[in-house]
Amino acid sequence: MANKQSIEYKGSIPSLNSYAGGKNFYAKAKVIKDLKSALRLLCIQAGFHKVNKFCIDVEFNSRHDVDNVITVEKIFVDSLKGRYIEDDNKKYFRGLCIRPNENLPMNTFILSIIENDN
Secondary structure, X not given: OOOEEEEEEEOOOOOHHHHHOOOOHHHHHHHHHHHHHHHHHHHHHHOOOOOOOEEEEEEEEOOOOHHHOHXXXXXXXXXXXXXXXXXXXXXXXXXXXXXXXXXXXXXXXXXXXXXXOO
């Protein structure tokens, strides 16, 4: 079985629509920086360790459509770079799955990194 490391984030996230447009650059940068810091802290608390090749799995329950949750995945992966993963290019980042889970409390995101040596 593949090694899976997970964190649970509870809170709001920027949707793809707000990430791509909407707020001014500085407001978006602050939201992204704060979320990246929160995710990084959760990874430290969960005892994450470095992996080589990996897949990302995201389960969530929020008002967002599945394709609008890609922003939290991107920010999560960026928070892993340099500490838990070498890079997020296709040599290392081998796959992605994002799926809703209505059994989770509202505004809950389970973000997982799964070792994948393929």
